[in-house]
Amino acid sequence: MSQDPIPEDSRSLLYSFRRCPYAMRARMALRYAGIRCELREVILRDKPEAMLNVSQKGTVPVLVIRPGTAEQEVIDESLDIMLWALAQNDPDGWLAADPAETNQLILASDDDFKVWLDRYKYPDRYAAEELAGSNPRDECCRFLDVLESRLAAQPWLVAGSLTLADVAIFPFVRQFAHTDIDWFRGGVYPAVCAWMDVLLESEFFTSVMAKYPAWAPGDEVTVL
Numbered sequence: 506m507s508q509d510p511i512p513e514d515s516r517s518l519l520y521s522f523r524r525c526p527y528a529m530r531a532r533m534a535l536r537y538a539g540i541r542c543e544l545r546e547v548i549l550r551d552k553p554e555a556m557l558n559v560s561q562k563g564t565v566p567v568l569v570i571r572p573g574t575a576e577q578e579v580i581d582e583s584l585d586i587m588l589w590a591l592a593q594n595d596p597d598g599w600l601a602a603d604p605a606e607t608n609q610l611i612l613a614s615d616d617d618f619k620v621w622l623d624r625y626k627y628p629d630r631y632a633a634e635e636l637a638g639s640n641p642r643d644e645c646c647r648f649l650d651v652l653e654s655r656l657a658a659q660p661w662l663v664a665g666s667l668t669l670a671d672v673a674i675f676p677f678v679r680q681f682a683h684t685d686i687d688w689f690r691g692g693v694y695p696a697v698c699a700w701m702d703v704l705l706e707s708e709f710f711t712s713v714m715a716k717y718p719a720w721a722p723g724d725e726v727t728v729l
């Protein structure tokens with residue numbers, strides 16, 4: 506991340522939490538689009554008032570465009586932040602992929618896979634009845650099976666090159682993989698594994714994973 510000052514007229518703020526998969530995908534899209542913003546690292550159990558003042562729902566990421574001006578805009582859904590970033594600049598055509606396939610995959614990830622991912626990752630947080638006799642990893646695997654068959658046939662999820670769906674879904678697959686990395690790397694999903702590794706090693710992922718202390722008012726500006 507660069508620490509050069511951001512011109513006042515193109516300044517945006519991003520409230521983010523390094524390990525949050527939603528915030529990761531927003532940071533990746535902003536980085537790819539070349540949008541430089543002030544990064545404010547948040548601790549989820551102690552959210553800054555400045556963030557709650559602009560978005561009361563209290564989730565990260567939150568992007569504030571032209572903060573403090575009459576034209577201030579707030580975007581507090583990660584996918585919307587990605588789409589806003591790509592509308593500003595999309596040099597490699599992430600948005601060129603089939604929109605119906607893209608939406609379907611992202612919805613399956615955000616709505617269904619994520620539900621079971623939480624149950625797989627944090628089993629102690631869920632009562633037996635919420636698991637309804639299911640095995641969370643097996644439930645997650647239904648989505649991983651879809652990804653594996655796509656990635657066995659082509660290098661990226663929707664097209665011959667990386668597009669929005671890859672970046673929107675990757676942070677959740679990374680989280681799934683790290684829940685039991687030995688099992689994941691044991692050969693069950695070779696194509697997903699290879700795809701994940703390319704993204705893990707990509708500059709636009711590693712560059713948005715730097716560690717910062719929690720932001721407090723008056724701190725020096727950290728630039729994404």
Ligand SMILES: N[C@@H](CCC(=O)N[C@@H](CS)C(=O)NCC(=O)O)C(=O)O
Binds near residue numbers: 565584
């Ligand atoms: N639909 C939201 C979900 C964001 C979300 O749930 N983020 C989590 C962190 S990974 C959060 O902020 N949770 C609030 C909390 O834990 O207090 C988005 O896509 O931005």
